[in-house]
Amino acid sequence: MNIHILLILVVLTGAQLQAQSIERQIIGSTGASFDNGTIALDFTVGETAITTLKGDTFNLTQGFHQSTYTILTIDPDTPTIFSMYPNPTSGLVFIDGEGILETEIYSITGQKVYKTNTTRFDLTHLSSGVYIARILTTTRSITKRIVKE
Structure with missing residues (x-):
């Protein structure tokens, strides 16, 4: 009997799951975005919270603008004598x-x-x-x- 109730609960719980996505957005009292084709500048004033969540495959920072980036190469620092x-x-x-x-x-x-x-x-x-x-x-x-x- 307990197995049947557990099975029904698992099926019903699985049917209610919905996927969530995190949009890149910032909520602040004021701010703006400028883009001249070469440089993009985004700023926000009055952000209410700052926190960082890190995992193996993600880094989520609330309170600071986060841009996507790709590391192309890392050149070794050649010494200047x-x-x-x-x-x-x-x-x-x-x-x-x-x-x-x-x-x-x-x-x-x-x-x-x-x-x-x-x-x-x-x-x-x-x-x-x-x-x-x-x-x-x-x-x-x-x-x-x-x-x-």
Whole structure:
């Protein structure tokens, strides 16, 4: 008798199942979407909740825009061999390396204070402190800390 009731319950429960789908949508107080053919920008203000659910085959994040993406290849990070000396410096700085196009020096607050396209430059006009050197090469941009005494 119990088997018959259990069988009837399983059949009736299976008949009531419906498939669900999760649409990509965001609910917020305001927001917009812009697309110029090259870049797409979506933003939302006032999202009420942020949560992330992860499984073996999915990653569902509520509260942030999620786009579809495909990883084509991952190139190994090829090291760029160069040296910047002396560091710390009292003024004159040398950079040795291949493919160096220009060097920009930024203050710790992010303000650009010096720019040069030579591999030898003078920082005596700058006050003592910590600066960020951004070295642009033919293949990448490298950021290093430089101390001016």
